[in-house]
Amino acid sequence: MTQAPVIGRFAPSPTGDLHFGSLVSAVGSYLEAKCAGGVWLLRVEDIDPPREVAGSSERIINDLHRLGMTPDGAVLYQSSRYDAYQHAINTLLASGLAYPCACSRKDLPESGIYPGTCRNGIAPGKEPRSVRLHVTGDSCEFTDKIQGLVNDSPAGISGDFIIQRADGLYAYQLAVVVDDAFQGVTQVVRGADLLDSTSRQICLQKALGYKTPDYVHPVSY
Ligand code: GLU
Numbered sequence: 615m616t617q618a619p620v621i622g623r624f625a626p627s628p629t630g631d632l633h634f635g636s637l638v639s640a641v642g643s644y645l646e647a648k649c650a651g652g653v654w655l656l657r658v659e660d661i662d663p664p665r666e667v668a669g670s671s672e673r674i675i676n677d678l679h680r681l682g683m684t685p686d687g688a689v690l691y692q693s694s695r696y697d698a699y700q701h702a703i704n705t706l707l708a709s710g711l712a713y714p715c716a717c718s719r720k721d722l723p724e725s726g727i728y729p730g731t732c733r734n735g736i737a738p739g740k741e742p743r744s745v746r747l748h749v750t751g752d753s754c755e756f757t758d759k760i761q762g763l764v765n766d767s768p769a770g771i772s773g774d775f776i777i778q779r780a781d782g783l784y785a786y787q788l789a790v791v792v793d794d795a796f797q798g799v800t801q802v803v804r805g806a807d808l809l810d811s812t813s814r815q816i817c818l819q820k821a822l823g824y825k826t827p828d829y830v831h832p833v834s835y
Pocket of ligand 1: 624625626627659790803804808
């Protein structure tokens with residue numbers, strides 16, 4: 615039986631230059647993919663213009679190149695993918711797995727866990743602001759190559775989480791899932807600071823009918 619090729623990726627946000635932590639993810643994802651005879655892709659996650667630092671995506675790409683890490687294929691810029699994100703949101707809304715929400719940050723409890731206020735409809739007189747994914751209470755189990763067995767529950771981490779922000783921008787959780795599927799990514803290596811995003815991303819992958827890649831979360835620096 616032939617094994618599917620490994621497709622790894624490094625997906626920096628252009629919010630600053632490469633630093634030790636992001637370099638660990640870059641080198642880790644590169645080596646994991648290359649050692650398996652696979653390919654390594656580069657995706658610039660430039661979906662949050664207010665947080666972007668001018669020139670940082672060019673500097674990140676140049677630094678990687680200088681270090682000998684050249685991606686297999688063209689760099690994918692998330693700013694070119696808005697139609698795909700909107701399509702995913704429309705699909706989730708149409709299937710009832712996502713819903714418009716009128717709440718603002720000040721409506722949330724101190725825990726930050728969304729209590730589902732707009733899940734069954736927006737209260738009269740209120741306007742939709744964001745779009746949230748409806749999460750169930752189910753726990754989500756996955757095996758991380760470094761962290762081992764992880765058992766997280768999106769309901770306990772965030773509750774129904776935002777996939778399109780009140781400012782109209784697409785949320786990281788949505789964009790990363792749509793693009794990992796679009797690029798056929800089979801293995802995600804990234805800092806452990808993103809470990810608790812993983813169960814939300816698996817939830818979205820299930821809702822959109824995508825495969826779940828393998829996860830590797832080294833300690834983040
Ligand atoms: N863009 C994210 C960051 O720079 C990483 C996303 C990911 O690897 O899933 O922190």
